[in-house]
Amino acid sequence: MSDAIFQNLNMPIYAEKSSTQESLSEGTALLSELGVGVSGNILSLDHDNPNGEDQSLTKRFMRLGFLKGESVKLLHRAPLFQGPFLVEVRGARIALSGEEAKKIQLEVLPAA
């Protein structure tokens, strides 16, 4: 289908971004760096906030089904001006902005 082509066109852009992030260990990535169609298991919900000073975002994530170990799949990315992400978690579709997606650290799963 034609939209599959478009998704492939999209992928390199995001794949490139993830390769520039060196601070993350092998096989892990932030949700914001995932390519469209790629899945990962949740490792942490408060990346860059290790002391957990503010748990409110973490709790909001959890209530939407983002729990540790849960698998997340990036379905779509909105095109305009670093638009938000749409992911699938526990059978529901959740939209998050770029800032929010940066908080979620994943263990990237090999393509099925």
Next chain:
Amino acid sequence: MLCRVKKRKKFSSKFSPLPEMSQVSPLVALAGSPNCGKTSLFNALTGTYQKVGNYPGVTVEKKSGEVRKEGRLLFEVIDLPGSYSLDSFSMDERITSGVLLGRSKDVRTPDALIVVVDSTNLERSLYLAMELLRLNYPLVVALNLYDVALNRGLSLDLEALSAELGVPVVSTVAVDAKGISDLTAEVEVLLEKKSSVVLDPEVIREFSDLCRIEEKFSRISEILSSVTLSSMRPDSLTESVDRILLNPFFGVGILLFVLLIIFQAVFSWAEPLMGGIESLVGWLSALGTNFLPEGYIRGFVVDGILAGVGNVIIFLPQILILFFFILLLEDVGYLGRAAFLMDGLLRKFGLPGKAVLPLLSSHACAIPGIMATRTLENEKDRIITMLVAPLTTCSARIPVYTLLIAAFIPNDKILGPFLLPALVMLGLYLSGMFFALIMAMIFRKTAMRGYPSLLLMELPPYRLPRFKNLMVGLWYRAKVFLQRAGSVILVSSMILWVLVSFPKPPADFSQPAVEYSFAARIGRTIEPVFAPLGFDWRISTALIPSMGAREIVVAALGTVLAVEESGDEAEFERNLSSRIASTFGIATGLSLMVWFIFSPQCISTFAIMRRETGGWKWPVIMGAYTFGLAYLGSFLTYRISSVLLGSG
């Protein structure tokens, strides 16, 4: 329809403290996550026995109603704002948890609850039920959208689920009468038991404990795996529709197309209806003129009351058409997608993606646009959007622009085939949107510091719209508008009528009567204020009646410049524009155009904003800043163009 409803309301207020229930009737709250179909269930339970208001001090809407059986009041029901948990973050959630935890000053603690869960999304939506069960709330779980879940292959052992949770479980399809009567029956049983909630602070504290949250979710998974006979297939329809509607290439195009259709509908479909209302009011006025004796009473009835009522109901077609589309898109599930697509762009200006609809519909009229900000959950986001919405070019400005352009802009071709007047019109149009976005950014950096609310939200599966639900929603919008904004618009229209028509000039007064009126006196008094903008007392006077609606300035200028009224509107406008051109210099003309880009002078906008924000604070701020911008913009335009173009 309105009539019948009114009768019912009288009936209910007269008989609601029924003899067999000597005290207050029991209160049942509907609680549930966003998108669980709670509002359609509420509509199905209450029908039109609904009351609308706001929670004090905030813009969150408070919906309550009555559940009746054969005319007898069973219980009162309140539809709490959507919430995933009692551990609250957004304003909506704070209201919900405030009521449920007995902390609300406005709503008493409910006697029983209906916890509405989305059957297609049980894990998330049962979470709130788990919390409420910890508090021993008497509750019944309503498995809403059960038909959709069945269609996707879900099979649940409802008795086992009820046993696991320890509370009754009823499957409902919000539109289906069977589920509703089962639900009502269960609530009645609960109310008879008269057990009550225990608000233990220890238990409440555990709701914000990360480990306890995880525990609750694993308990839910456990329960669900034991009661699920066959699980649901993935929603392949939603997946494939999203692949098209959220496609990086087509998605935005489709969104623009949808917005264009809505905009076009609000703009042009409303036109014949508004024309119809105008001719009806005109016909009634003619009737009044013929049958009432000449004098103050006739003037008051025809030019005061009738014109005022006309000013109110003239907005209804646009409001109803816009809300028809909003409710439809919300019901279908597209509204969240539209926000998703626009979020990246609008976030650059400090607005969330959801602001796209209110801002675009304000191009037809700011009244429905401001009402449409209800789709924004966050208080700050809503207020910023409301504050900037009146800057967009509403349709009432168009006759003003065309008149001024015809008077002052030469019909020259520039940039190839493009006519200068067309370019000026485009420029005026775009500056509205441009300044709205810039002002949103400024508000976000100053008075409303911070970031637009998180996007983090569920995009619901696509569903077929529910016609009845749409109609109840529309009826309720119309009612809110007429009740709340209508009175302010009506009263202010009458005040304006008094200002323009009184006092009557003596018989030997040779100028137009309006020159003798309060309006002209005010116009002369405020002339020094507007003189730096190039406005003389006549323009200042014409600005006063145009506070009713901007386009009135056209007729008002005609009156103060004593242009002969003629049956032919086009001829009148030609005469008027040449009179304007010969009376005022081009610098004044340009200055007046800029004034209308910013000017806040539509009273209905203030009225609707007061209603939506629950006070005069934000309308006054909106008035002050738009007046400031208009003044500054016109002043600079007048000064600069006086220097560049010579004439003053």
